[in-house]
Amino acid sequence: MARCYPQDPEFTEKTAAEQKVFEILRRTLPEDVLLFHSVQLRNQRAEHEIDLLVLWPQVGVAVIEVKGGRLTVEDGTWYQSDSKGKHKIQSPMAQVQSAAHALKSVLFPLMGTPITSRLADVVCFPYTDWPDHYSSVGVPRELIIDRAQLEDLSPLLRSAIEEQGGGLAGLSPEFAQRMVKHLTGDTGPIGESDEALGTSEALSNEDVQETLTSRQTILLSATRSLNRVSFIGGAGSGKTWMALEKARQLAKEGLRVGLFCYNKGLGHYLKAQVGLWRQNKPGHTGEFHEFARSVGVPDGSGQEYFDITMPQLLSELGPCLPQAQKFDAVIVDEAQDFAPGWWEALLACTKDPLNGMVYAFLDNRQDVYQRWSGENIGEGSPLVPIHVDDNLRNTKRIARTFKEIIGNNVKLRGGEGLPVRFVQCSTEDAVDVASDCVDRLIDEGWANNQIALLTTNRRHPIHLDHFENGTIDSEYWPAFHAREEEFYGHVLGFKGLERSVVILCVNGFKDMERATEQLYVGFSRARSLLVVVGDRELIAEASGANRQISLHGATAWNPTNTQFSS
Numbered sequence: 001m002a003r004c005y006p007q008d009p010e011f012t013e014k015t016a017a018e019q020k021v022f023e024i025l026r027r028t029l030p031e032d033v034l035l036f037h038s039v040q041l042r043n044q045r046a047e048h049e050i051d052l053l054v055l056w057p058q059v060g061v062a063v064i065e066v067k068g069g070r071l072t073v074e075d076g077t078w079y080q081s082d083s084k085g086k087h088k089i090q091s092p093m094a095q096v097q098s099a100a101h102a103l104k105s106v107l108f109p110l111m112g113t114p115i116t117s118r119l120a121d122v123v124c125f126p127y128t129d130w131p132d133h134y135s136s137v138g139v140p141r142e143l144i145i146d147r148a149q150l151e152d153l154s155p156l157l158r159s160a161i162e163e164q165g166g167g168l169a170g171l172s173p174e175f176a177q178r179m180v181k182h183l184t185g186d187t188g189p190i191g192e193s194d195e196a197l198g199t200s201e202a203l204s205n206e207d208v209q210e211t212l213t214s215r216q217t218i219l220l221s222a223t224r225s226l227n228r229v230s231f232i233g234g235a236g237s238g239k240t241w242m243a244l245e246k247a248r249q250l251a252k253e254g255l256r257v258g259l260f261c262y263n264k265g266l267g268h269y270l271k272a273q274v275g276l277w278r279q280n281k282p283g284h285t286g287e288f289h290e291f292a293r294s295v296g297v298p299d300g301s302g303q304e305y306f307d308i309t310m311p312q313l314l315s316e317l318g319p320c321l322p323q324a325q326k327f328d329a330v331i332v333d334e335a336q337d338f339a340p341g342w343w344e345a346l347l348a349c350t351k352d353p354l355n356g357m358v359y360a361f362l363d364n365r366q367d368v369y370q371r372w373s374g375e376n377i378g379e380g381s382p383l384v385p386i387h388v389d390d391n392l393r394n395t396k397r398i399a400r401t402f403k404e405i406i407g408n409n410v411k412l413r414g415g416e417g418l419p420v421r422f423v424q425c426s427t428e429d430a431v432d433v434a435s436d437c438v439d440r441l442i443d444e445g446w447a448n449n450q451i452a453l454l455t456t457n458r459r460h461p462i463h464l465d466h467f468e469n470g471t472i473d474s475e476y477w478p479a480f481h482a483r484e485e486e487f488y489g490h491v492l493g494f495k496g497l498e499r500s501v502v503i504l505c506v507n508g509f510k511d512m513e514r515a516t517e518q519l520y521v522g523f524s525r526a527r528s529l530l531v532v533v534g535d536r537e538l539i540a541e542a543s544g545a546n547r548q549i550s551l552h553g554a555t556a557w558n559p560t561n562t563q564f565s566s
Contacts, residue, residue, distance in 0.1 A: 021153070025153060055180075056171060234365065237363075237391060260331065326350055395418065401523050404547070519542055532551060
């Protein structure tokens with residue numbers, strides 16, 4: 001007997017046909033099938049009702065429109081004959097198709113994951129004998145179940161889903177359960193376990209984190225009379241938010257502002273955020289090297305060209321730029337990635353290289369490229385160091401894993417949060433195991449667009465495909481910022497970025513001397529849940545001589561089951 005929602009629906013004289021079909025399905029469907037009656041949908045302004053909805057684990061989904069009376073089609077027009085006579089009706093197939101589209105459209109933003117399982121639009125006429133050899137381009141006979149077929153309703157429904165349903169595969173039981181709370185409006189269990197609290201606590205904590213981060217405007221306001229400042233803060237202190245806000249404030253004053261970074265992913269993020277501003281945008285937003293090309297520095301190849309030659313060429317070209325193209329203020333996010341020569345090149349493109357406005361936002365403990373530790377730049381006025389001590393963007397449980405790096409002066413304000421999870425496996429198996437974690441977390445109820453999987457060595461195969469196909473700029477980073485799906489990246493490309501859930505796949509290190517910094521970056525990218533996958537001994541070695549990265553207190557987790565242990 002199927003599981004029904006509601007368990008005992010209320011039927012009326014007008015819905016007697018639906019009751020007949022519902023009772024047959026309740027009696028004949030397997031016990032793991034979920035059967036819904038009268039699912040109300042609102043897709044923007046349009047309202048829809050699904051008479052019967054079947055979620056069949058391992059098989060798929062069926063949206064069913066039930067029509068009582070006697071049904072006929074004459075010259076393309078549908079008619080229904082009942083006690084009130086014969087009258088025109090909307091095509092039942094058009095109704096059910098519209099309701100099915102609305103179902104997928106409404107559930108996608110709620111679940112963060114599209115319905116990709118097989119889905120069939122079925123019409124059922126419990127009081128009409130339909131021609132066996134009926135043929136229509138819009139209504140396949142296999143999707144019509146008539147009076148004579150009612151006793152075979154369940155197997156026919158399964159055939160309709162498997163043979164006529166559009167989609168990629170069967171419906172996973174976990175995905176079906178995730179759909180239930182949205183279809184019924186059920187709040188579900190509250191306060192029973194960490195897993196049950198996962199997504200709701202994440203949303204609550206992250207709202208608090210946003211509020212705390214916005215208070216950093218106080219720090220920007222307090223330093224507004226300083227022309228040259230280095231804002232020094234650990235991971236999670238809101239430096240990127242502050243860099244954007246500083247750029248917005250200065251641009252609003254009519255100043256020509258350059259907002260720079262080194263990291264490609266961060267550059268895409270900064271552009272996306274600036275793109276939301278209605279007016280007074282910076283003169284340049286994005287990567288340093290991208291700016292050099294935009295003002296005429298020729299492109300080249302090789303690390304030496306980008307690290308040394310290109311900045312030198314920009315330094316020579318900068319003083320010759322028209323005054324209108326020069327900057328009043330330069331803002332650099334993740335400034336520890338900038339080499340001294342890059343600073344010299346940027347200052348050459350300003351109206352006042354010696355005393356003009358410069359604001360650097362940095363964390364010298366994320367200096368994975370070992371280029372600049374925050375000392376003064378060039379021959380001009382020195383940067384005034386301002387320390388940004390609070391960790392706002394991570395939960396306390398996540399921040400404690402790297403507390404030794406950010407120091408005792410930092411206050412953890414992000415909420416207690418969920419336990420960090422650790423999955424023990426060999427380095428060679430880390431990518432496969434981490435990929436399994438993505439599926440398990442989605443089954444738990446996390447939306448796929450909340451999840452990022454980051455590697456420490458070789459790229460994940462999905463990331464590698466984009467890299468080799470040349471779609472990094474056209475598809476890969478735009479998809480990340482559109483927040484449409486889970487993200488696969490590398491820790492070095494994820495600096496300054498974040499996701500609610502981060503799976504850090506420790507699949508080795510190219511340079512063990514920088515391994516601690518890479519772990520620090522990877523651990524600190526998660527806002528609500530951190531999952532670390534890899535070999536504990538390698539992670540201990542990479543955490544530094546003083547164990548600056550710690551998995552103490554992490555929960556052992558096996559993504560193939562639901563058992564946890566401390």
